[in-house]
Amino acid sequence: MAASSSNGEHQTAAATTTKPPPLPSPLRFSKFFQSNMRILVTGGAGFIGSHLVDKLMENEKNEVIVADNFFTGSKDNLRKWIGHPRFELIRHDVTEQLLIEVDQIYHLACPASPIFYKYNPVKTIKTNVIGTLNMLGLAKRVGARILLTSTSEVYGDPLVHPQPESYWGNVNPIGVRSCYDEGKRVAETLMFDYHRQHGIEIRIARIFNTYGPRMNIDDGRVVSNFIAQALRGEPLTVQVPGTQTRSFCFVSDMVDGLIRLMEGEHTGPINIGNPGEFTMLELAETVKELINPAVEIKMVENTPDDPRQRKPDITKAKELLGWEPKVKLRDGLPLMEEDFRLRLGVPKKN
Numbered sequence: 001m002a003a004s005s006s007n008g009e010h011q012t013a014a015a016t017t018t019k020p021p022p023l024p025s026p027l028r029f030s031k032f033f034q035s036n037m038r039i040l041v042t043g044g045a046g047f048i049g050s051h052l053v054d055k056l057m058e059n060e061k062n063e064v065i066v067a068d069n070f071f072t073g074s075k076d077n078l079r080k081w082i083g084h085p086r087f088e089l090i091r092h093d094v095t096e097q098l099l100i101e102v103d104q105i106y107h108l109a110c111p112a113s114p115i116f117y118k119y120n121p122v123k124t125i126k127t128n129v130i131g132t133l134n135m136l137g138l139a140k141r142v143g144a145r146i147l148l149t150s151t152s153e154v155y156g157d158p159l160v161h162p163q164p165e166s167y168w169g170n171v172n173p174i175g176v177r178s179c180y181d182e183g184k185r186v187a188e189t190l191m192f193d194y195h196r197q198h199g200i201e202i203r204i205a206r207i208f209n210t211y212g213p214r215m216n217i218d219d220g221r222v223v224s225n226f227i228a229q230a231l232r233g234e235p236l237t238v239q240v241p242g243t244q245t246r247s248f249c250f251v252s253d254m255v256d257g258l259i260r261l262m263e264g265e266h267t268g269p270i271n272i273g274n275p276g277e278f279t280m281l282e283l284a285e286t287v288k289e290l291i292n293p294a295v296e297i298k299m300v301e302n303t304p305d306d307p308r309q310r311k312p313d314i315t316k317a318k319e320l321l322g323w324e325p326k327v328k329l330r331d332g333l334p335l336m337e338e339d340f341r342l343r344l345g346v347p348k349k350n
């Protein structure tokens, strides 16, 4: 349960550092040469990362560097930028040191789909802990601001609903999801310790389920599974009991929220997600209605520790970032359907 001493204000005040941040690159103070903003996106070849790169590249004053090990991401997601003079792609694993010069770091590198983060749980923890430590070390050396994409999974199987940032969560520390949710909790701790101890400028986004074009077709997450199944005419696999809820955010809204957080004045953590809440059975019914009314819905076994409910309280995002999602689930699903049809080679019948 949320302890009374853990209300948002108290948490934010305790987090504020008195130490000035390390100096940014001398280039930022040069009078005659206005250098571009150099932005590192770790995990930039993945789903959210590649959409973020597209948005950042729209600004001609930005240079974007992606560091990715291509575990779940792909060069294909970035193909329109490869060879662009303001873009660089580095095959790099964040569990290793990275010595480059940058002004901002969006730190996304980490597998996000449960089937991928459970595939090699020890590596997932290393990515979250050593990877975040390395990126914080880089931020400290070059005086960069760093944003971590944390997750609603830090709330575990929440006992408070909807979840405000002040809720400390209900997480199983030894379960099969712990490599990811405890990994992200340590990553958040490291961010705040570097902030308090070294004055690093940090931003933490707690992302709730995000969907949209470019998700891996075999990613295993629920929205991509249902859309791919509906298009192939296969039964939609609802994991029991089907009454568990999630709140789904369209990827363009997510990218807008992440950039506002990076550019704003607040460390966070700030929930970024769409508060529209659906049971998995409701989601299956909606996909069936919109994409393939002939398809069956089949109940299948679930995995351990699956959270029963999830819905973000986005009061902080609204007040501090002026952000709220614009795309409703019923409008976002057809945009994703279009992309999946193209990739699966299933044209729409008129």
Ligand SMILES: NC(=O)c1ccc[n+]([C@@H]2O[C@H](COP(=O)([O-])OP(=O)(O)OC[C@H]3O[C@@H](n4cnc5c(N)ncnc54)[C@H](O)[C@@H]3O)[C@@H](O)[C@H]2O)c1
Pocket: 042, 043, 044, 045, 046, 047, 048, 049, 067, 068, 069, 070, 071, 072, 073, 074, 092, 093, 094, 095, 107, 108, 109, 110, 111, 112, 113, 127, 131, 149, 150, 151, 152, 206, 207, 208, 209, 210, 211
């Ligand atoms: N999509 C969501 O619903 C969601 C929800 C909460 C949090 N997040 C967070 O957002 C971030 C991006 O998620 P996504 O949905 O785009 O996932 P994704 O799997 O599509 O992207 C992750 C990217 O990180 C790369 N990567 C993984 N381990 C790495 C390592 N050790 N070194 C370098 N690169 C590595 C992958 O190759 C991939 O390109 C993740 O940090 C995830 O935890 C996502």
Ligand SMILES: O=C(O)[C@H]1O[C@H](OP(=O)(O)OP(=O)(O)OC[C@H]2O[C@@H](n3ccc(=O)[nH]c3=O)[C@H](O)[C@@H]2O)[C@H](O)[C@@H](O)[C@@H]1O
Pocket: 111, 112, 113, 114, 151, 152, 153, 207, 208, 209, 210, 220, 221, 222, 223, 225, 226, 237, 238, 239, 240, 244, 246, 280, 302, 303, 306, 307
């Ligand atoms: O919001 C978040 O913070 C987290 O959201 C997702 O985690 P999860 O909600 O478990 O994602 P899914 O695998 O899409 O599962 C959602 C629900 O759908 C159900 N499901 C999944 C797949 C399927 O085929 N059928 C089905 O009913 C699952 O049992 C679960 O209840 C992401 O994958 C995490 O990276 C992210 O951190």
